[in-house]
Amino acid sequence: MSDVTRSMRFFYHYLKRYKISFLIITIGIIIGTYFQVKAPIFMGKAITALAKYVFGLMHGVDDKGNFVHFIWLLVIYFILGAVGTFISTIVVTYVTGNATNRMRRGLFAKLQRMTIRFFDSHQDGDVLSRFTSDLDNISNALNQALAQIMTNAAMMVGILIVMFQQNVKMAWVTIASAPVAILLAAFLIRQTRKYTDIQQDAVGSLNGYVNEQISGQKIIITNGLQQDSIDGFLPHNKEVKDATTTAQTYSGMLFPLMQGMSLVNTAIVIFFGSWLALNSGMGRAAALGLVVVFVQYSQQFYQPITQVSTLYSMFQLAVTGARRLNQMFDEPEETQPEQGLTIPDKLTGAALKDVRFSYNEGREILHGVSIDVEPGHMVALVGPTGSGKTTVMNLLNRFYDVDSGAVTIDDTDVRELGLKQLRDHVGIVLQDSVLFSGTIGFNIKYGRPEASDDEMIAAAKQANIHDFIMTLDDGYDTKVTDENAIFSTGQKQLISIARTILTNPSLLILDEATSNVDTVTESRIQKAMDTVVQGRTSFVIAHRLKTILNADKIVVLKDGNVIEQGTHQELLAAHGFYSELYHNQFVFE
Numbered sequence: 001m002s003d004v005t006r007s008m009r010f011f012y013h014y015l016k017r018y019k020i021s022f023l024i025i026t027i028g029i030i031i032g033t034y035f036q037v038k039a040p041i042f043m044g045k046a047i048t049a050l051a052k053y054v055f056g057l058m059h060g061v062d063d064k065g066n067f068v069h070f071i072w073l074l075v076i077y078f079i080l081g082a083v084g085t086f087i088s089t090i091v092v093t094y095v096t097g098n099a100t101n102r103m104r105r106g107l108f109a110k111l112q113r114m115t116i117r118f119f120d121s122h123q124d125g126d127v128l129s130r131f132t133s134d135l136d137n138i139s140n141a142l143n144q145a146l147a148q149i150m151t152n153a154a155m156m157v158g159i160l161i162v163m164f165q166q167n168v169k170m171a172w173v174t175i176a177s178a179p180v181a182i183l184l185a186a187f188l189i190r191q192t193r194k195y196t197d198i199q200q201d202a203v204g205s206l207n208g209y210v211n212e213q214i215s216g217q218k219i220i221i222t223n224g225l226q227q228d229s230i231d232g233f234l235p236h237n238k239e240v241k242d243a244t245t246t247a248q249t250y251s252g253m254l255f256p257l258m259q260g261m262s263l264v265n266t267a268i269v270i271f272f273g274s275w276l277a278l279n280s281g282m283g284r285a286a287a288l289g290l291v292v293v294f295v296q297y298s299q300q301f302y303q304p305i306t307q308v309s310t311l312y313s314m315f316q317l318a319v320t321g322a323r324r325l326n327q328m329f330d331e332p333e334e335t336q337p338e339q340g341l342t343i344p345d346k347l348t349g350a351a352l353k354d355v356r357f358s359y360n361e362g363r364e365i366l367h368g369v370s371i372d373v374e375p376g377h378m379v380a381l382v383g384p385t386g387s388g389k390t391t392v393m394n395l396l397n398r399f400y401d402v403d404s405g406a407v408t409i410d411d412t413d414v415r416e417l418g419l420k421q422l423r424d425h426v427g428i429v430l431q432d433s434v435l436f437s438g439t440i441g442f443n444i445k446y447g448r449p450e451a452s453d454d455e456m457i458a459a460a461k462q463a464n465i466h467d468f469i470m471t472l473d474d475g476y477d478t479k480v481t482d483e484n485a486i487f488s489t490g491q492k493q494l495i496s497i498a499r500t501i502l503t504n505p506s507l508l509i510l511d512e513a514t515s516n517v518d519t520v521t522e523s524r525i526q527k528a529m530d531t532v533v534q535g536r537t538s539f540v541i542a543h544r545l546k547t548i549l550n551a552d553k554i555v556v557l558k559d560g561n562v563i564e565q566g567t568h569q570e571l572l573a574a575h576g577f578y579s580e581l582y583h584n585q586f587v588f589e
């Protein structure tokens with residue numbers, strides 16, 4: 001299916017519910033067009049009456065005939081034409097506002113159903129530009145182009161009918177050059193479409209780059225890489241500029257070319273029309289009227305071709321926008337069984353059974369990993385960077401699905417559980433804790449907004465962050481965006497731990513919760529962790545081995561394989577990889 005067909009389906013999907021509005025728009029357009037195409041007839045009649053009057057005066061006869069009458073009719077027809085167009089424009093604005101609102105809502109809701117694979121493999125800026133630039137383009141096109149395209153199509157049909165009713169030969173003369181104009185327009189339109197597509201994709205990657213550079217600003221400054229950052233920006237910017245210039249050049253050629261064709265056509269109509277009128281035995285006044293009417297028609301007939309050409313670049317941006325939104329809507333969503341199984345409140349354990357997994361086909365990351373956790377036990381995952389620790393965590397929470405083998409919670413394959421069930425039972429504290437805009441209280445209650453303030457405070461106390469929050473002027477009501485309340489990485493992590501405690505998950509995943517913080521905060525986090533893992537089955541990924549000495553089991557991963565497992569003492573006694581890692585780390589600390 002072509003992009004245009006798919007885009008049309010997209011628009012149909014969002015516009016089909018406005019049938020009554022479209023009926024009103026169509027009626028408005030028909031009324032507007034009818035009066036606009038009929039008006040020139042009265043213009044012709046008024047000119048004929050005027051010419052007769054002038055020729056009469058030359059012969060001493062003072063007869064204005066129906067001149068004034070036709071002028072009045074002309075004015076009334078123009079006013080009624082304008083009213084019809086006005087009504088359709090107002091209704092189009094209403095439809096557009098509502099339809100784009102629904103698109104934005106639909107897109108945002110879709111985003112919430114997307115898989116982590118999508119977020120891992122797409123730049124934030126590119127996703128964002130679909131919400132901004134692509135949706136804006138669609139909204140502009142619907143607002144401005146929709147009514148115009150309908151009006152122009154109606155106008156074209158109306159003018160054709162009226163022209164052939166008035167004079168068949170003159171009608172053929174008037175439309176004779178149209179095929180050439182349409183072929184030229186079609187060529188330019190194709191070129192415009194090609195480059196508009198390239199332009200919008202380039203805008204997406206430019207946004208992605210800018211977004212990435214803003215997030216990494218500190219690293220750029222620290223390494224003095226500002227110039228490199230600019231150098232990296234320039235090719236993206238050039239790509240946008242080149243595609244935009246080419247697209248605009250082609251679409252910019254449309255309007256002058258069509259106007260030129262329209263002028264040439266008017267000249268043909270005047271020349272040929274005069275010749276025809278003079279050689280058909282028609283009276284001078286009637287001939288003059290006929291030529292004036294067809295000059296009007298010739299301009300009116302070309303107007304839709306010219307206008308549609310001008311609107312085309314706008315329309316094209318909308319088609320490209322629809323293509324890019326369609327891409328998002330086509331992205332696979334998180335899947336779950338129709339009748340998801342449930343897990344009992346008290347966990348019996350979790351396990352990975354001979355799990356093989358690859359993010360991308362052909363590059364296996366986990367090569368048959370098996371890990372078993374007893375209920376209420378704490379398992380620590382250790383291993384060199386890139387060994388697959390975070391990947392194991394991703395599979396436990398079903399951010400990704402295994403290629404073979406199984407991840408089970410309470411002996412049930414996670415793929416058979418309802419997603420809500422699963423996520424309700426699993427709590428995660430990530431390495432980079434995220435705070436949402438709002439108050440600290442709002443952030444702690446994020447996973448359980450219905451929790452009472454007492455529960456919130458109890459969770460904060462368990463997470464060792466209550467005392468710090470109380471030092472802030474507004475306590476739990478402190479806004480996260482307040483510049484007096486800028487949180488350190490460790491503090492953010494403690495808030496995140498409090499948030500997790502409040503949701504009371506039975507399976508807990510803590511990802512490197514103690515890296516990147518000072519020793520005081522580290523010991524606070526350590527205490528918070530000790531509290532939070534109590535009575536829960538937990539997986540802890542920690543780089544600092546001293547934080548996991550008490551783990552019930554330590555699993556050592558290397559290159560996607562489990563190479564050792566056991567308690568700290570057992571692994572030390574084995575004098576293997578763990579023991580080496582442990583001793584090396586203490587040399588560094």
Ligand SMILES: Nc1ncnc2c1ncn2[C@@H]1O[C@H](COP(=O)(O)OP(=O)(O)OP(=O)(O)O)[C@@H](O)[C@H]1O
Nearest residue numbers: 120359360365383384385386387388389390391392
């Ligand atoms: N989203 C992804 N897409 C493709 N490959 C990925 C993705 N995430 C991780 N990988 C690859 O999977 C392998 C394991 O990564 P993982 O993040 O699980 O390691 P880790 O042990 O947690 O490392 P670290 O200690 O540095 O956090 C690495 O080779 C990494 O390049």
